[in-house]
Structure formats: structure tokens, C-alpha cells
Amino acid sequence: MYQEILTRFKQGYRTIKFPEGPLPPLPEHLRGRPLFALDKCAPDCRLCAEVCPVAAIEPATKALDLGKCLFCTDCVQACPAGAISFSRDYRLSVRRREDLLVSVEQQEMVLAAELERRLLKLFGRSLKLRQVSAGGCNACEADVNVLSTIGWDLGRFGIQVVASPRHADGLLITGPVTRNMELALLKTWEAVAEPKVVIVVGACAIAGGPYRGLAEVGDGVQKLPVDLYIPGCPPHPLTILDGLLRLIGRIENRS
Amino acid sequence: MNQQSAKLAAIANGEAISLNEIPFLELLDFQQTISSGVNRGQRVSALFGAATAEPELTFLYVVLADDEENHLHVGRTEVKGASFPSLTPHCPQVHLFEREIAEQFGLKAIGHPWFKPVRYCHSWTGRDAWERPAEAAIQPAVGDFYRVAGEQVHEVAVGPVHAGVIEPGHFRFQCHGEEVMHLEIALGFQHRGVEKALSGGPDARSLHLIETLAGDTTIGHTIAYAQIIEALSHTQKPVRAQALRGIALELERLANHVGDLGALAGDVGFLPTASFCGRIRGEFLNLTAYLCGNRFGRGLVQPGGVGFDLDQRGIEEMLRRIEILRKESSDAINLLWENQSVMARFEDTGRLAETLAVELGIVGPAGRASGLMRDVRYDHPSGIFRFAQMPISTYDSGDVFGRAYVRWMEIQQSIAFIVEQLKNLPAGKVRLLPGALQSETLAVALSEGWRGEICQVALTDAGGRFARYKIVDPSFHNWFALAQVLRNQEISDFPLCNKSFNLSYCGHDL
Incomplete structure (x- = not known):
């Protein structure tokens, strides 16, 4: 018992202060929102669009679909002009799929707004989610899971992952939705009482990720009404937390 | 080398053969060679089919690992028609490989004692080993399950969607009271068609399919993939890149092992270690992110080297952080072994006998906890592990405690390895671009992921494209062991046993 108490003191208090306090330390090379310096592009150069594994870049305008983007470095490596870079902007979550289509000129994304008044009243201080992995690779799942650890302590916002859809206010879905999970996902969604929210996390759940177009998957969540899209492969835990907090009105939408 | 092995070609890990x-x-003869090799202590690392130009003819390839001789043995045969005699009754460790061949190529394994689909998907050939109509959808986990009948015998079905943030799978328990008599595991819910999608590659997507086929093992799988490309294109990878890959592989092991020990503590209600390890695991992921910007190492390992370098300041920062984590994880984890209530739950729970582990071909910490001396880093070293030897950490109890303690020993070895490598990082480039792939060639790559042996095999066509890409995640070998250890256990011990293996659903389902 003495050893447990001593270790408890040594380990210290570890919960981050975000969103009231400072951000947790983020990796130097964090791949946040990608930025294109169009003025550096050679005319008619299409290299970035050609190497993109998921066709997320519109060849002419370089408009980027952040829902498809894997935040990999293929385009950055291929660009001879060094026109593409990753910003450290971790805020990426949106309410509408079309808000993930970002033009080069666009300075700020249309970040997720809070839930409608009735839903906010219900879920703003208590949001119970059932997580469903539908072909996810366990990376999105792991970084959703990490939010429940003492470092992030999701519970302090009233958000909790629960064991049954019957106890949940909504689903948090990861993975490209394999054919073999379609039915189970639909039944889980049906088992959640109305009103309910659907949150999709990661490139796979938004648009199929690297599995887009394969016969065995359904290109992400297509058949359920989605309330929040959190892009990334996988999104950084802070990106996920930021999205969830915006949804329940705990972070002001500055844009 | 005796007569039987001489029938197959011997190659080393990361080599190609025409x-x-x-x-x-x-x-x-092929089957007898496999069976006698296994009887002499070899293991089946991969056994898989490959289509030929003729629909009635399917090639089968085998990769046998000889851990004593540090060699791999490769051979092939052909199956004519729509069936083949099953080898499983004589050599149990091929049981799932034969079911997979049956499912992918529509070949019946005659005499297979448990002949069922693996991933519940249509075959690649139009034939169906179970004669299901081609137009009908295949429902996962629908079909016969092993059943025990009798008074007071009951069945418990769990999944595919089950409690916690976890991937889907279906578990069917046959119970008498609280005691489990048999557990059958039906997977396939995560099947995305990775192997089929890799055919015709390498292309822009290939590396990303490999990175995400089991996302918690991104480094382990991408190292194997990079080795395949390097073997097929004769690319010499820079030694600095090899060291950085080794560091990343051990960071992946650290994050997962620490996370698993925390989760095991949580499963027996010992919250101090559960809380501490939950956070420390994230710090190890942050170290991987420090290397490349992604907590799972996406984009770090690239064919021909690595995508990110580390400068002197970076090396010092990593050393500083890992020294803190060494102390913190040691404090957090050692609480487990000193706590009687934890030890009472860990010891004698979910025991996997050594003989069974050998018979089933169990790999990774699960095998080592049952006394098996097998570790790719030691037996078939490639990359940095040819220069820096990793000792094999084993235990002999085969229970949850053994699997936990092997992880703790490996955590200490991995930290020592990373510190050693960071202090002696070789100079030079970190990447050379690989050229075109050699045509009509086979390459094998093994790497020791945190769950155990990862085996990837590529066959190229006349144009140097992948004609077949085979992936064997360690979970493919090990899921059956979980089912076996549940026999005669309390059903309430399932979460603990399950976590002590912590197998991958997506790595199995591909």
C-alpha cells in the first residue's frame, strides 16, 4: 500500500488543462492542416495530385478534400517546388461534409459549430457514446481510447464511451464500413434511442481512406446522418477532443 | 541439412529468389515435407495459394522457418481441380492456412476437421469451397458453431459489437455454469480485401494499405514491406535508416506492451497501474510522433529507408524523454508483481501448455511466455538486428502472468536497445530510392512486431508487378490459442485472457 501511494505522488497530476488552459505539448512535425503555396507551383504541374494515394487533391486548383486526405507525406515529397507544407493547426473538425473541401485561398476552415439548441440542452453536459469500429485499423480506435486516460480525462466534460448502444446518446464510428460490418453498424445505430448523434472519426469513416473504392468496403459512413466529421489518419487525440468539445459547445467557434 | 529440408530452397529473411x-x-510430397519439417521443429510461417493462367490449376507456396538454423525454406506445389487433401489432421498448425486457401481460391480441403470460412467473403476464382451461390451475400459468423448439449449447458454469444473501444469479432462460449467448456471465435468483420488490393502493385496506395492493415503495428508491417521492395529491387538501405527503423519498431513495442500491462491491471481492478500505464503508453506514442509527426509512425518507414531523420538535438531530446519514461514505467509496472491480489488473478489463469504452443505454431510474447525460444529479431535478424543482438525474453508458466511478465522483460530490453542506438546512431543518408522490381521473383520478409512474427511474401509477374502479396499477421497464428486457453476457465476470466493475448482483428481479417 505504501508503495502505491509513493508511486502515486511520483507520477503526479497529469491531466491537461485544455481547453481552459494551455495546449498540451504537440510534436514538432505534427501534421495538421496541409497548406499549398499556389504561387510556387509551376504552371500545369500535377505531381501532387498524381501521387496522392486517395485522389484528395484537385489537379488544377489544388483544392484539398480533407475528408479523403491521409495526412501522409507523399505530395510533400513529390512537389519539386516545395509548395506543400503541414501546418500545426490541429483544429480540423466540421459539421458538414462539404466543409472538408478546402480551397487554396481559404484562410480558415468552417470549423464545427455546436449542436442545435434542443440537442445541446440534452447532450451539452452529458454525452454518452457507443464506439463502433467498422473495419478500422485500431489506430483511430486507440486515439479515441486515449481520451479516457488520465492525461486527457474526457469524463470531465461529461463525455463517456459506454458499453451498450442502449445507454448511448450516439455513435462514434471508425473504419471504412466493411460489408461484413454494415448490418451490425445499422443495428447498433437503430438501438440508440432518439434523439441521437453520429460522429465519424478518421479518413476511413469519412470517405473510405486507403480502402476507398474496394468491393469489400462501403467508402465510409454513407447511410447514416453524420453530425461531426473528424479527419485524419488517425486524427491526433487533440483533434478528436477539439471536435467533440466544439460539438457540445465547449469551444467557441471563432470563424 | 537433411534430405527433407533439401527438397526446399533455403533463403534468409529479406531475400529474393527467382x-x-x-x-x-x-x-x-510437398505436404510430407511440411509435416516432417514441423516434426523436426520448423514452423509454418506462411502457406498460401496463387492463381495461375489456368483456372483449374492453383499453385501453393510454403515458407517454413527453421529457427535453429536461422533459415527459411521455400517450396511450391500445384493443386489440380477444386479440392486437395487436408494436411491439418497430421499438422495442426496449418489449419487456418488451409481454410484461407479454401476461401480465397474455392478449393475444398478434404478431411479438414473444422472446415469453415475464415473471413466470410467471396472467393477470387468464382469457385466456392462450400458451394454457396455466387449471387448470394455471405453473412459473417453465420453457420455452424461447435455446440455442447446437455442439462445446464448454455451458450453465450458476444459481438461483433462488444463493450469498450475495440474492433469487432464474434465469440461463442459453451458454458456449464460459470465454466467455459469451449470457445469458438468467428472473425472476418474487418475484412477489407487488403491482399487483393495489393495485387498489381506497387502503386501509390500500396504503402498506405500496409500501414493500415493493422494500424497498431504500422512500423512492424511497413518494415516487412520495405524489406520486400528492397529485396526485389536490390536496394541497399542506408545503415542510419536501419537504426531508425529499429528504434521505431521498439517504440511501437513499448507503447503497446505498456498499454497492455495497464489494461491487464484494469481488468483485475488494480487502478494505479491502469492509470499510470494508460498515460505512459501515450508518451511512447508521442516519441514516435517526435520522430515523424504521427503517433503510429505513418510515413516513417519508406521503401529504401525512412522518411524522417533525427538531428543531434532530437537525439538528445529523445534520450532525455526515454530516461524519464524508463523510471516512470518501472515504478508503475513493478506495483503489479508486488501486489498479491493482482498476482492471484494473473497466476494460473489462461494457461497455454508449451506442447500446445509448439503444435499450434504460436508466435510472439504469447509463445515466449510458454517457454518457446522464438523471436525474429534473434532467429532471423535483418536490418539493425544483425548488428545489435536482442536477447529473447521467455517465461515458462504460459499463464496470464507469464504473458504479462514477458512484456515487462521486453520493455526493459527495448528501452536499453533504443538508448544504445540513439547514442551510436550511424552517420549518412536515410533513404535511397528503390528501382524497378525484379520480375518473376519471390521475396520473403519477416519482422518481429510487438505481437510476434509478421511474415510477408511477394510474387512478381513478368512485368515486375505484384502477382500475389501474402500477409501473415501474428494474430493469424495466435487467435486459436486464445480459444484453447479458455477451456475450463471461468467465463469471467475471458477479458483478462483476451487482453493477455491482445490480438488484432484487422490484422487477421485483412
């Missing part, structure tokens, strides 16, 4: 140099054996 297809016409791979010995061709008649089917029965």
Missing part, C-alpha cells in the same frame, strides 16, 4: 529456382514438389 520463381524458377523454387523447387516444385508433387502435392503429397
Whole structure:
């Protein structure tokens, strides 16, 4: 018992202060929102669009679909002009799929707004989610899971992952939705009482990720009404937390 | 080398061999060679089919690992028609490989004692081993399950969607009271068609399919993939890149092992270690992110080297952080072994006997906890592990405690390895671009992921594209062991046993 108490003191208090306090330390090379310096592009150069594994870049305008983007470095490596870079902007979550289509000129994304008044009243201080992995690779799942650890302590916002859809206010879905999970996902969604929210996390759940177009998957969540899209492969835990907090009105939408 | 092994071609991990140099054996001879190799202590690392130009003809390839001789043995045979005699009754460790061949190529394994689909998907050939109509959808986990009948016997079904943030799978328990008599695990819910999608590659997507086929093992799988490309294109990878890959592989092991020990503590209600390890695991992921910007190492390992370098300041920062984590994880984890209530739950729970582990071909910490001396880093070293030897950490109890304690020993070895490598990082480039792939060639790559042996095999066509890409995640070998250890256990011990293996659903389902 003495050893447990001593270790408890040594380990210290570890919960981050975000969103009231400072951000947790983020990796130097964090791949946040990608930025294109169009003025550096050679005319008619299409290299970035050609190497993109998921066709997320519109060849002419370089408009980027952040829902498809894997935040990999293929385009950055291929660009001879060094026109593409990753910003450290971790805020990426949106309410509408079309808000993930970002033009080069666009300075700020249309970040997720809070839930409608009735839903906010219900879920703003208590949001119970059932997580469903539908072909996810366990990376999105792991970084959703990490939010429940003492470092992030999701519970302090009233958000909790629960064991049954019957106890949940909504689903948090990861993975490209394999054919073999379609039915189970639909039944889980049906088992959640109305009103309910659907949150999709990661490139796979938004648009199929690297599995887009394969016969065995359904290109992400297509058949359920989605309330929040959190892009990334996988999104950084802070990106996920930021999205969830915006949804329940705990972070002001500055844009 | 004796007569039986001489029938197959011997190659080393990360080597390529021209297809016409791979010995061709008649089917029965091929099977006898596998079976006698296994009887002498070899293991089946991969056994898989490959389509030919003729629909009635399917090639089968085998990769046998000889851990004593530090060699891999490769051979092939052909199956004519729509069936083949099953080898499983004589050699149990091929049981799932034969079911997979049956499912992918529509070949019946005659005499297979448990002949069922693996991933519940349509075959690649139009034939169906279970004669299901081609137009009908295949429902996962629908079909016969092993059943125990009798008074007071009941069945418990769990999944595919089950409690916690976890991937889907279906578990069917046959119970008498609280005691489990048999557990059957039906997977396939995560099947995305990775192997089929890799055919015709490498292309822009290939590396990303490999990175995400089991996302918690991104480094382990991408190292194997990079080795395949390097072997097929004769690319010499820079030694600095090899060291950085080794560091990343051990960071992946650290994050997962620490996370698993925390989760095991949580499963027996010992919250101090559960809380501490939950956070420390994230710090190890942050170290991987420090290397490349992604907590799972996406984009770090690239064919021909690595995508990110580390400068002197970076090396010092990593050393500083890992020294803190060494102390913190040691404090957090050692609480487990000193706590009687934890030890009472860990010891004698979910025991996997050594003989069974050998018979089933169990890999990774699960095998080592049952006394098996097998570790790719030691037995078939490639990359940095040819220069820096990793000792094998084993235990002999085969129970949850053994699997936990092997992880703790490996955590200490991995930290020592990373510190050693960071202090002696070789100079030079970190990447050379690989050229075109050699045509009509087979390459094998093994790497020791945190769950155990990862085996990837590529066959190229006349144009140097992948004609077949085979992936064997360690979970493919090990899921059956979980089912076995549940026998005669309390059903309430399932979460603990399950976590002590912590197998991958997506790595199995591909």
C-alpha cells in the first residue's frame, strides 16, 4: 500500500488543462492542416495530385478534400517546388461534409459549430457514446481510447464511451464500413434511442481512406446522418477532443 | 541439412529468389515435407495459394522457418481441380492456412476437421469451397458453431459489437455454469480485401494499405514491406535508416506492451497501474510522433529507408524523454508483481501448455511466455538486428502472468536497445530510392512486431508487378490459442485472457 501511494505522488497530476488552459505539448512535425503555396507551383504541374494515394487533391486548383486526405507525406515529397507544407493547426473538425473541401485561398476552415439548441440542452453536459469500429485499423480506435486516460480525462466534460448502444446518446464510428460490418453498424445505430448523434472519426469513416473504392468496403459512413466529421489518419487525440468539445459547445467557434 | 529440408530452397529473411529456382514438389510430397519439417521443429510461417493462367490449376507456396538454423525454406506445389487433401489432421498448425486457401481460391480441403470460412467473403476464382451461390451475400459468423448439449449447458454469444473501444469479432462460449467448456471465435468483420488490393502493385496506395492493415503495428508491417521492395529491387538501405527503423519498431513495442500491462491491471481492478500505464503508453506514442509527426509512425518507414531523420538535438531530446519514461514505467509496472491480489488473478489463469504452443505454431510474447525460444529479431535478424543482438525474453508458466511478465522483460530490453542506438546512431543518408522490381521473383520478409512474427511474401509477374502479396499477421497464428486457453476457465476470466493475448482483428481479417 505504501508503495502505491509513493508511486502515486511520483507520477503526479497529469491531466491537461485544455481547453481552459494551455495546449498540451504537440510534436514538432505534427501534421495538421496541409497548406499549398499556389504561387510556387509551376504552371500545369500535377505531381501532387498524381501521387496522392486517395485522389484528395484537385489537379488544377489544388483544392484539398480533407475528408479523403491521409495526412501522409507523399505530395510533400513529390512537389519539386516545395509548395506543400503541414501546418500545426490541429483544429480540423466540421459539421458538414462539404466543409472538408478546402480551397487554396481559404484562410480558415468552417470549423464545427455546436449542436442545435434542443440537442445541446440534452447532450451539452452529458454525452454518452457507443464506439463502433467498422473495419478500422485500431489506430483511430486507440486515439479515441486515449481520451479516457488520465492525461486527457474526457469524463470531465461529461463525455463517456459506454458499453451498450442502449445507454448511448450516439455513435462514434471508425473504419471504412466493411460489408461484413454494415448490418451490425445499422443495428447498433437503430438501438440508440432518439434523439441521437453520429460522429465519424478518421479518413476511413469519412470517405473510405486507403480502402476507398474496394468491393469489400462501403467508402465510409454513407447511410447514416453524420453530425461531426473528424479527419485524419488517425486524427491526433487533440483533434478528436477539439471536435467533440466544439460539438457540445465547449469551444467557441471563432470563424 | 537433411534430405527433407533439401527438397526446399533455403533463403534468409529479406531475400529474393527467382520463381524458377523454387523447387516444385508433387502435392503429397510437398505436404510430407511440411509435416516432417514441423516434426523436426520448423514452423509454418506462411502457406498460401496463387492463381495461375489456368483456372483449374492453383499453385501453393510454403515458407517454413527453421529457427535453429536461422533459415527459411521455400517450396511450391500445384493443386489440380477444386479440392486437395487436408494436411491439418497430421499438422495442426496449418489449419487456418488451409481454410484461407479454401476461401480465397474455392478449393475444398478434404478431411479438414473444422472446415469453415475464415473471413466470410467471396472467393477470387468464382469457385466456392462450400458451394454457396455466387449471387448470394455471405453473412459473417453465420453457420455452424461447435455446440455442447446437455442439462445446464448454455451458450453465450458476444459481438461483433462488444463493450469498450475495440474492433469487432464474434465469440461463442459453451458454458456449464460459470465454466467455459469451449470457445469458438468467428472473425472476418474487418475484412477489407487488403491482399487483393495489393495485387498489381506497387502503386501509390500500396504503402498506405500496409500501414493500415493493422494500424497498431504500422512500423512492424511497413518494415516487412520495405524489406520486400528492397529485396526485389536490390536496394541497399542506408545503415542510419536501419537504426531508425529499429528504434521505431521498439517504440511501437513499448507503447503497446505498456498499454497492455495497464489494461491487464484494469481488468483485475488494480487502478494505479491502469492509470499510470494508460498515460505512459501515450508518451511512447508521442516519441514516435517526435520522430515523424504521427503517433503510429505513418510515413516513417519508406521503401529504401525512412522518411524522417533525427538531428543531434532530437537525439538528445529523445534520450532525455526515454530516461524519464524508463523510471516512470518501472515504478508503475513493478506495483503489479508486488501486489498479491493482482498476482492471484494473473497466476494460473489462461494457461497455454508449451506442447500446445509448439503444435499450434504460436508466435510472439504469447509463445515466449510458454517457454518457446522464438523471436525474429534473434532467429532471423535483418536490418539493425544483425548488428545489435536482442536477447529473447521467455517465461515458462504460459499463464496470464507469464504473458504479462514477458512484456515487462521486453520493455526493459527495448528501452536499453533504443538508448544504445540513439547514442551510436550511424552517420549518412536515410533513404535511397528503390528501382524497378525484379520480375518473376519471390521475396520473403519477416519482422518481429510487438505481437510476434509478421511474415510477408511477394510474387512478381513478368512485368515486375505484384502477382500475389501474402500477409501473415501474428494474430493469424495466435487467435486459436486464445480459444484453447479458455477451456475450463471461468467465463469471467475471458477479458483478462483476451487482453493477455491482445490480438488484432484487422490484422487477421485483412
